[in-house]
Amino acid sequence: MDNVGLISNIQRYSLHDGPGIRTTVFMMGCPLRCAWCSNPESLKKVKQLMIFDQKCTLCGECVRVEPEAISIDGKLSVNRVLIRDIEHLAQSCPYDVFEIIGREMSVEELVEECMKDEPFYRNSGGGVTFSGGDPIMQADFLVDVTRRLREKGIHVALDTSGGLPWDEWKVLASEVDLVLYDLKLFDEEKHIEFTQSGNSVIFDNLDHLAMLGKELIVRMVVIEGINDDRNDIKLRCERLKQSGANVSRIELLPYHTLGRGKYIRLGLTYPLKQRINENVRTIEELKSLIESLGFSV
Amino acid sequence: MERNLLTNVSLDDVARLRIHRLRKKRLDTKASLCSQRALLYTESFKQTENEPYILRKAKAFAHTLDHMSIFIEADSLIFGNMASKNFAAPIYPEYSMDWLVDEVDTFSLRKGDVFQVDEKVKADLLSISDFWLGNTHKDEVKRNLTDDIRLASKTGALHLGGISMSGDGHIVPDYPTLLSRGFRWYVDEANIRLDEIQSYERKSFYQAVIISLEAALRWIKQYGELAGQLSIEENGQRKVELLDMAKMAMTLMEQPAQSFKECVQATYLVHILQLIESNGHSFCFGRFDQYAYPYYRRDVEKGILNESTALEIITHFFLMTNSTNKIRPNEHTKFSQGYPLYSNLMIGGLAPEGIDATNALSSLCIEAMNLTALKEPNFAMRYHQDTPDDLLKLAAKLIRSGTGMPAMFNDAVAIRGLTDLGVPIEDARDYCAIGCVETGVAGKYGHRATGMTYCNWGKLLEMLVNNGVDPNTNIQQVSINGQLGSDIEFSSYDQLWQGWRKILKYYTDLAVESDVICDRSLVKFDASPLASCFIQNAFELGKTLKEGGCKYDIISQSNIGPSVVGNSLYTMKKLIFDDHKLTLNQLKSALSDNWQSLDSAKIHKMVRHLPKYGNDIDEVDDIVSNVFESYLELLPSYKTERSGKGPVISRYTMSTSNITAYVPNGLEVGATPDGRFAQQPLNEGCSPTQGTDTHGPTAVLKSVSKLPNHQVAAGQLLNMRFTPSSLSKDEDLDKFIDLLRTSVELNIYHNQFNIVDTKTLRDAQKHPQLYSDLIVRVAGYCAQFISLMPEAQEAIISRSEHGHG
Structure with missing residues (x-):
């Protein structure tokens, strides 16, 4: 099967992933491993199993299909490593304790789904945003989807970390109307510590995007004590300036813990150990800093 | 907490404080009962035995207006009361009495819509009950119900709504005309016609009009006297206001409205008078911003009115609409929770000539609604492609503030709905909401656009899979396959669909029969000469509304649960007939144990994972649309009780305005094939079933857009x-x-x-x-x-x- 995408979720009436009313398509797979990630189900480009054990009635149907992996002795216990077939398992449960994240879609199917809200895009200046995960992990698939959508006059945005070599997604970048570009940290050591990946490729790609003249909305997630250092932000902004990128504005995204529960359902532990506050005052201060550097926020 | 203004109209502290006080009073007042009207009507009826009923009603109305207690609310710029206390519900013994006697001790113990009843009121009620029991509208309806209708009520397939026990209401007086004439015009004109006309019925009508309106004029003057007396005790601004009131009341409606303030005051009083005359509800204000605007503009041009004062007057008017109340039997109250009177007031939209009609009052009404934020008036707005952004934004801000209002009506669809029924375009463009979502033409509709007999489509569906048998009562009024008993097989989806059509037609026929029985009785018991004067062409024809006096007689019933039915039919189509994953009997056994056993739970999972209406998925949305069409195709064959008796148009249409009926209706229905559990609510209006739309608001709108919305011409909720x-x-x-x-x-x-x-x-x-x-x-x-x-x-x-x- 060529040109099939793996999608974790399609969110219609998205209001904050670019202009207007949008449909956001969450693609699976990501080159980074950010410690604060709120979409852990989309990190890998393979289907994931979420377990909602509060729905379990201990009926035992799952034990019949996965006797080695599962026992229900008073409570449901699952050894994920021993599961042979997560999809078969999910089908077996009458109460939907097991949910598969990840749906394969052809270009046609995804385009059709994205076109459903066309009247809303048209009236609001909206469109479609590819997010994730990181959509550049499925760049070839999305190039086809993007071309089809743009032929139909749909505005397409790409929400990316930019963490893959330019060659892998330059076609996609050139096809979309807008890039929502994440700059998480200027300090490379820290970037490696918190995302398990360096940032030089990200800044190189910024130069490529600048060369293309592509419109960018730069997004900076603000995590207290990790990347809210004024100097780091200043350096990111200066680097942005130096790239000559066409930045229409910078968005500061406050850290939130809304993804935390998903880790439990996925059998993962939340990577960020320390307690982080959501600090509105910091955001306001950083806004003025960025404005003083000549960007609109 | 005081509410912040949305616009930049200025209100001084005095004005704001008193709005705050009036609002607080509304919020703090407990519902109670008032026996005055009941006692006065009884007194009068005892004196008028053997006279035509319409005259008996007019005389009782006049007697009540002459003797009821009146008061002027402290702080309020607007006067007029329907009962001896604010938020007290009067009693209307001529409509129904039995439930009042049965429930009088439990009104204060209800789970919702509680009424406080003092001992005197209780004694008053019991003292008159013998006179009325057996002689009311409800008794007359009961006498005429057929056995089939009784059985259908017993299974819960049909619910005889408000019109089987109370008045109709659901009208919008022709305010522009009545404000430009005053009551005196109608009295004078009725006197002339009385001399010219020979017909006994017509003569009674005009006599009743004269009695009613003369009494109304005397009643208004009583407020004038009271205002004069109250002014003696007051100083400063309040004294001036009371003296103004005293002066105004002496000539109010003796002549055309003289000012914006008179226009608003008269509008409110007409509302109260209708509420005293009949215990129908949904007596509405219609396109208030349109008919009040000429008075507003004239006063502003004269320099005697500014925005701030106009806002204060409108705000007080809105607050006062919350002083009214109605009591319903407990059984019917479940269908209409929250003491509603559904007094709709509408702004915005197109003018009859087709241009946008927004004016300064449109936004002042939004601001007044923002300041009051109470349940009445039931505030609605019309909009269309050329509605100004500013007005839409203001409406959105009011919606955002959490009032749930305004409800937004789309002109293009509503207007097309009416023109398709034969209403001329100019009239169609003048439509307004009459109650909740039901729409009609102000001053030209004489009957409820919706809510005649209620039909529980969830129950019909349950009967469909049981060959017409209701599982709760074992009553079988219609058989799908011609056999007795609940056994049935369907060989194809088409056969199932034909079964749905058969059962739907059977119960809709019965519902129409029941409408007619109620309507015939209302001709006598809901004869309302005052209200009839203000609806075209009743006064010209010399007929009450129920006799066929109105211009447009377009009515509809209320059908509850189209989404549940559509999702269920789709489920059966897919699982039984297309994919052969299940037999009907397997499904029925899962339904009968409410999806509880393991096998049933497995079937529930299959059902749960199927597409549902409300997610913008054509294959299921289309079936919900078919369900709508299956009802629409029945309508041309039905006639209303007034056909050929006066209205220019008499016919049935459809509406999904079903108040809270989806909750009690759901209680009567077992598990349904769409995955719904027993006793859970049915879906509301044309909204998706609760819990089944998972793709966000745009998907819901897309699904709804596939329905034949403009044919649901009495309102799609x-x-x-x-x-x-x-x-x-x-x-x-x-x-x-x-x-x-x-x-x-x-x-x-x-x-x-x-x-x-x-x-x-x-x-x-x-x-x-x-x-x-x-x-x-x-x-x-x-x-x-x-x-x-x-x-x-x-x-x-x-x-x-x-x-x-």
């Missing part, structure tokens, strides 16, 4: 919920307006929005199955609340709370 934080930023509000604009393009008839609070979110956590349509702002996006983890829900709950600050 769609209710959507958003959290306050999803609208809190101005850019979100702009996107919400874009959503509204797109609704116009998608031929959505009507939307109303709930912007929910923490309390609801908490409830959503407890009962997630009922809240799938709840959309919340999460981080950079909006999501379905129940799809979020408990932790995320907690985070959002605390953020929403900040939003309130």
Whole structure:
């Protein structure tokens, strides 16, 4: 099967992933491993199993299909490593304790789904945003989807970390109307510590995007004590300036813990150990800093 | 808490404080009963035995107006009371008496819509009950009901609504005309006609008009005298206001309205008079911004009125509409929770000549509604492609404030609905809401556009899979396959579909029969000479509305549960006939144990994972649309009781305005093939079934757009919920307006929005199955609340709370 995408979720009436009313398509797979990630189900480009054990009635149907992996002795216990077939398992449960994240879609199917809200895009200046995960992990698939959508006059945005070599997604970048570009940290050591990946490729790609003249909305997630250092932000902004990128504005995204529960359902532990506050005052201060550097926020 | 203004109209502290006081009083007043009207009507009826009923009613009305207690509310610029106390419900013994006697001790113990009853009122009621029992509208209806209708009520397939026990209401007086004439014009004209006319019935009508309107004019003057007396005790501004009131009342409606203030005051008094005359509800104000505007403009041009004063007058008018009340039998109250009178007031939209009719009063009404934020008037707005952005934005801000108002009506669809029924375009463009979602032409509709007999489509569906047998009562009024008993096989989806059509026709025929029985009785018991004067062409024809006096007689019933039916039919089509995964008997056994056993749970999973209406999936949306069409195709063959007796148009149409009926109706229905559990609510209006729309608001709108909306010409109800934080930023509000604009393009008839609070979110956590349509702002996006983890829900709950600050 060529040109099939793996999608974790399609969110219609998205209001904050670019202009207007949008449909956001969450693609699976990501080159980074950010410690604060709120979409852990989309990190890998393979289907994931979420377990909602509060729905379990201990009926035992799952034990019949996965006797080695599962026992229900008073409570449901699952050894994920021993599961042979997560999809078969999910089908077996009458109460939907097991949910598969990840749906394969052809270009046609995804385009059709994205076109459903066309009247809303048209009236609001909206469109479609590819997010994730990181959509550049499925760049070839999305190039086809993007071309089809743009032929139909749909505005397409790409929400990316930019963490893959330019060659892998330059076609996609050139096809979309807008890039929502994440700059998480200027300090490379820290970037490696918190995302398990360096940032030089990200800044190189910024130069490529600048060369293309592509419109960018730069997004900076603000995590207290990790990347809210004024100097780091200043350096990111200066680097942005130096790239000559066409930045229409910078968005500061406050850290939130809304993804935390998903880790439990996925059998993962939340990577960020320390307690982080959501600090509105910091955001306001950083806004003025960025404005003083000549960007609109 | 005082509410902040949305516009930049200035109100001084005195004005704001007194609005605050009046509002607080409304909020703090407990519902009670008043026996005055009942005693006075009884007294009068005892004196008028053997006279024509319409004269008996007119005389009792006059007797009541002459002797009831009147008062002028402290602080209020507007006067007029329907009962001896604010928020007290009068009693209308001529409509029904038995339930009042039966329930009088329990009114204060109800779970909802509680009424306080003091001992005197109780004694008063019991003292008159013998006179009325057996002689009321309800008794007359009961005498005439057929056995089939009785059985259908017993199974819960039909519910004989308000019209089987109370008056009709559901009219909008022709305010522009009546304000430009005054009551005196009608009295004089009736006197002339009385001399010219020979017909006994017509003579009685005009006599009744004269008696009623003369009494109304005397009643208004009583307020003038009272205002004069009260002014002696007062000083300063209040003294001036009371003296003004005293002066105004002496000539009010003796002549055309002289000013904006008189226009508003007269509008309110006509409302109160209608409420004293009949215990129908949904006596509405119609297009208030349109008919009041000439008075407003004239006064502003003369320099005797400014925006601030006009706003204060409108605000007081809105506050006073909340002083009225109605009591219904407990059984019927479940269908209409929250003491509603449905006094709709509408702004915006096209003028009869087809241009946008927005004016200065449109936004002042939004501001007044913002300041009052109470349940009445039931505030609605018309909009279309050329509705100014400013007005739409103001409406969106009011919606955001959490009042749930205005309800938004799409002109293009509503107007087309009426012209398709034969209403001329100029009249169709002058439509307004009459009650909830039901629409009609102000001053030209004489009967409820919706809510005649209620039909529980959930029950019909349950009977369909049981060969017409109701599982609760074992009553079988119709058999699908011609055999007795609940055994049935369907060999194809088409056969199942034909079965649905058969059962739907059987019960709709019965419902129409029941409408006719109620309507015939209302001709006598709901003869309302005052209200009839103000609806075209009743006065010209010399006929009450129920006799056929109105110009347009377009009515509809109320059908509850089309989405449940559509989803269920789709489920059966897919699982039984297309994919052969299940037999009907397997499905029926899962339904009968309410999806509880393991085998049933497995079937429930199959059902759950099928597409549902409300998610923009054609294959199921189309079947819901078919369900609508199956009813629409029946309508041309039905006649109303007034056909050929006066109205220019007499016919049936459809509406999904079904108040809270979907809750008690659901209680009577077992598990349904769509996966719904026994006793759960049916879907509301044309909204998706609670818990089944998971793709957000745009998908809901797209699904609804596939229905034959313009043929649901008496109103198509769609209710959507958003959290306050999803609208809190101005850019979100702009996107919400874009959503509204797109609704116009998608031929959505009507939307109303709930912007929910923490309390609801908490409830959503407890009962997630009922809240799938709840959309919340999460981080950079909006999501379905129940799809979020408990932790995320907690985070959002605390953020929403900040939003309130």
